[in-house]
Amino acid sequence: MTAMSLHDTSRKRAGLKLTVRGRRVLAALLLAPVGLGIGIGVAQMPAAFAGDDAVAQGAHEQFEMHTVLAGESLWDIAGGIAGSSDVRDVVAEIMRLNGLSDASLQAGQQLALPNL
Structure with missing residues (x-):
């Protein structure tokens, strides 16, 4: 076994x-x-x-550069370039081009301005 x-x-x-x-x-x-x-x-x-x-x-997209002067507002800048366009539309376009969340600016700030 x-x-x-x-x-x-x-x-x-x-x-x-x-x-x-x-x-x-x-x-x-x-x-x-x-x-x-x-x-x-x-x-x-x-x-x-x-x-x-x-x-x-x-x-x-074409644009010009602008240096913000002391006391200058976004509405002043938009009014100067708006021509026959509505200033509100120009302000909105400037804010869009520059990625701004509000209309406050500082002297010396560089802004891209649309060619209208």
Whole structure:
């Protein structure tokens, strides 16, 4: 009669072992969706600008620079360049061009003025 062991210690379980080629294949499979997403994003860039006439024609917004004098207000400046335009619209345009949240100015401040 032979003795039989319940635990076979001669065989060891081996973990998952990847070769260099296997690691490269796994990395390629994991990175493929990222590369695909970037490629699609880059391919769509021209279409994003297609509807913008200024970009399509290469036109740039034209403006002049003005240095604010002591005691000068935004309304004074807008009134001087408004011509036949509504001064309120010119004030709004100056604020938009310069990223201003309100109409307060400081002496020496540089302002971009629209060409009307």
